[in-house]
Amino acid sequence: MTGRTITDVALGALVVARRYLISGNDDETADATDTELLQRLGVLRPDGALTQAGVLLFCPAPRSLIELTRFDVPGGDVLNPPTDLSGLALIEQLAAVESDLLAFNVATTVHRGFAEIPVRQIPPRSVREALLNGLVHRDWMRPDPVTVIWFDHDHVLEVESPGGFAGGVTQDTVLSRRYARYPALSDLCRALRLVEKQGVGVDRMYREMISLGHRPPRIIEIAGPAVRTRLTGGTPVVPVMSLMESVQPVARRRDVRIAVIFYELLHRPFLTLDSAARALQTDANDARSALETACATRIDDNVLIEPYKDVWMLSAAVFRRLENDQATAGKPVGRGLLPYRRPNQNNSPDVVQAWLSAHDRITSGDYATLTGLTQTGANRALDRFVPELLVRGSTTGRNAHYIAAGSVAPGP
Numbered sequence: 001m002t003g004r005t006i007t008d009v010a011l012g013a014l015v016v017a018r019r020y021l022i023s024g025n026d027d028e029t030a031d032a033t034d035t036e037l038l039q040r041l042g043v044l045r046p047d048g049a050l051t052q053a054g055v056l057l058f059c060p061a062p063r064s065l066i067e068l069t070r071f072d073v074p075g076g077d078v079l080n081p082p083t084d085l086s087g088l089a090l091i092e093q094l095a096a097v098e099s100d101l102l103a104f105n106v107a108t109t110v111h112r113g114f115a116e117i118p119v120r121q122i123p124p125r126s127v128r129e130a131l132l133n134g135l136v137h138r139d140w141m142r143p144d145p146v147t148v149i150w151f152d153h154d155h156v157l158e159v160e161s162p163g164g165f166a167g168g169v170t171q172d173t174v175l176s177r178r179y180a181r182y183p184a185l186s187d188l189c190r191a192l193r194l195v196e197k198q199g200v201g202v203d204r205m206y207r208e209m210i211s212l213g214h215r216p217p218r219i220i221e222i223a224g225p226a227v228r229t230r231l232t233g234g235t236p237v238v239p240v241m242s243l244m245e246s247v248q249p250v251a252r253r254r255d256v257r258i259a260v261i262f263y264e265l266l267h268r269p270f271l272t273l274d275s276a277a278r279a280l281q282t283d284a285n286d287a288r289s290a291l292e293t294a295c296a297t298r299i300d301d302n303v304l305i306e307p308y309k310d311v312w313m314l315s316a317a318v319f320r321r322l323e324n325d326q327a328t329a330g331k332p333v334g335r336g337l338l339p340y341r342r343p344n345q346n347n348s349p350d351v352v353q354a355w356l357s358a359h360d361r362i363t364s365g366d367y368a369t370l371t372g373l374t375q376t377g378a379n380r381a382l383d384r385f386v387p388e389l390l391v392r393g394s395t396t397g398r399n400a401h402y403i404a405a406g407s408v409a410p411g412p
Contacts, residue, residue, distance in 0.1 A: 004050040004059055006035060013058040013089035017041075017192060020091075024193020041191045053184040056140070057091045065090050066135070068097045068148040070104055079152060080104075091192075094131060097148060101127055101157070104150045108235050112242075121155040122233035123208040129201040130159045130217070130229045132189055137181050137227070139163025155233040164225030171220045174202050175256070176281040203256040205231065210259040211244040213237025213337075237337070239322050240266070248298045257290040258297055261305065261312075269340040269351055269370040270311040272358050308369060311358070319372065341372045348381060349389055356404045361393060363401040 014034055021030035029040050038044035043054025050058070063086045070080035080100070085093040105127065107118035134146040138161035147160040165171070167179025180186040189195055205217045209231060218230040244262070247253045257280060264271055264279045271279070277287035291312050297304045302317030322338060340351045351370055355362045368378035382402055386392055390402040 002050050002052055002055045004055045005048050006038060006044060006050070008050070008055075009034070009038070009058045010060050010089040010092065013091050016091050016095045017058070019095070020192050020194055026193055041188060043188060051184060053182070053188045056185065057188060058089050060087050060089055061093070062086060063143070064093065064145050066093045066097050066131070066148060067145045068100055068150070070150045070152065072152050073154065074151055090135070094135065097131065098128065101148070101150060104152065110236055110238055110241070112238070119212065119236050122157055122214075122231050123212065126205045126208045126217070126231055127157060128194065129205050130157060130231055132194055133201050133229060134159040134161035136185050136189060137161060137166070140182065157231045157233075159229045160222070160226045162224065162226055164221045165227060173281050174219045175206060207254065207256045207259045210263045211241065213240035216260070216263060239337070243299060243318065243321065246299050247304070252297045255293070258294055258304070261290065261294045265305060265314045266337050267339065269354060270308065270313045272311050276312070313370070340370060343371055349385065352382070352385060352389060361401045361403050
């Protein structure tokens with residue numbers, strides 16, 4: 001028993017709750033009386049007492065539970081120090097921080113044909129999920145606030161929540177393992193329409209960040225212990241946006257597995273079963289299933305990815321679309337995409353080393369397929385790596401192959 005009743009609820013908290021409900025298309029609950037609203041949310045017991053989750057979210061807090069600081073750059077000047085939010089209920093503090101972040105997270109204009117579309121540097125729903133993860137999964141036995149930091153010039157959001165990972169979750173399983181430290185608080189956030197479905201907040205952050213061409217969230221445990229979620233935004237990458245919006249069937253646009261596989265192949269030439277499992281934070285069987293699903297996913301009547309020997313890579317149609325997209329001026333590498341395609345002297349060894357890390361030999365046909373070079377160009381490129389990186393095996397035709405120089409035993 002908390003000893004708290006509806007008379008202890010902050011009026012501002014009810015106003016904010018109704019606003020969240022309306023934005024979540026639950027007008028019926030929003031229009032209910034205060035008592036009915038709290039009952040529908042499951043925080044007002046039949047005896048008139050508030051639940052623990054209800055007290056936490058709706059009653060005035062004696063201190064700031066969330067602290068937001070805005071910097072220009074890491075280690076730089078403080079542009080906006082934390083606001084004292086003591087006296088406000090947690091839901092009011094959340095709304096205040098969200099409002100400030102919306103002002104910091106400015107929109108950039110994306111040109112799509114003749115249309116100009118405003119897109120924020122970090123997807124607002126990803127911002128909300130990062131905040132809610134920090135609040136819902138934190139250790140509420142500790143008095144420290146959830147710390148939120150915004151870096152202006154880098155368009156970066158960091159959320160640090162007191163308490164380490166729990167329930168067997170680690171930084172290597174945040175995408176695949178579900179655990180709610182406080183299930184009642186998670187349920188309440190879902191009832192308030194703050195989240196669509198419990199347990200998929202990390203999935204949503206991954207999917208939305210990747211869909212704009214940004215890096216996936218970085219979620220790690222740091223000293224304290226605490227969990228830090230880092231979202232790195234910026235100007236959206238239009239070709240990536242366009243591709244993700246073209247995925248068929250439409251339901252696959254919401255499939256985080258498709259987003260992760262696509263992201264990985266934008267930055268590396270191929271995926272093995274093991275590397276796919278690591279990226280998806282799952283086992284080999286589930287990774288194979290995800291790769292098969294991705295092979296059945298289409299972009300403009302073409303497959304998204306396709307198998308090559310014992311690996312998977314982006315389809316030729318996707319390469320053509322990215323490499324010919326006007327938004328990249330024919331230079332997707334300049335936007336951080338496809339660094340392995342038609343590589344230069346600085347990064348060309350990377351493709352060879354990546355292939356040889358999973359295979360005992362590389363052929364000129366392999367190198368041509370991975371890089372988009374012609375057969376002749378691939379042969380010339382591989383010959384340049386002899387003898388420092390490679391040793392020739394067979395030297396004629398498309399099956400001419402090379403092995404790693406270090407794998408050849410020195411002669412007597």
